[in-house]
Amino acid sequence: MVLPDLGLSVGWLLIVIGAVLLLVEIHSPGFFATVPATVMIFIGILLLLGIDIFNSGWGVVIGVVVAICAAGFTVWMYGRITPNESPTTISRDSLVGKEGLVIKNVDPNTLTGKVMIGTTEWSAHSTGAPIPVGKKVKVVDSEGVHIVVEEVA
Structure with missing residues (x-):
């Protein structure tokens, strides 16, 4: 019974760290922390749902697939919300x-x-x-x- 409690603790920890990284990204934009933050949040959610991504063979596969999908979604979404204009410069x-x-x-x-x-x-x-x-x-x-x-x- 110790492992599920550990999974919940690690899950919440990943979600909190991911949220903090998103706040850092909002404060200082530059796509530095967005992908890791999103991946941490999704992996944390998997852990809260009880999916053992550390010891179970299918859990590892699910964790990797979710991490790749979360990263891809973040990159895609970041590209959609980023303006396509070049910065204004004065020569x-x-x-x-x-x-x-x-x-x-x-x-x-x-x-x-x-x-x-x-x-x-x-x-x-x-x-x-x-x-x-x-x-x-x-x-x-x-x-x-x-x-x-x-x-x-």
Whole structure:
């Protein structure tokens, strides 16, 4: 009679660990813990149902089949709920033609100038005269990791 109690304890332990792993996955998504969590929960349920997946020949087979099915289902479901869109990225070349605001004086000879375009701060230099803080500028080119701007009249 000790083995059924052990199976129940291990079953509940697997379910709890699986649930904790799912909570970790929800907090920090990345498909790190989803498959093991789902497999643990399903194996825990088998143990609670009284299927001896450790000592019985058929129990081992049932455990392996359920684990594979649970993993496959999780991968399939994860693929269905994951958006198919690529993440949005900003390249410096895509900024040409956009307007922004000078937040640190922009000079034609240095890269110490800063321009805010949307919500992103960029290092910049001007095409001609220095541009003071607060002036609107337009991106005319990009060089390396900074942009080239000119004042908007």
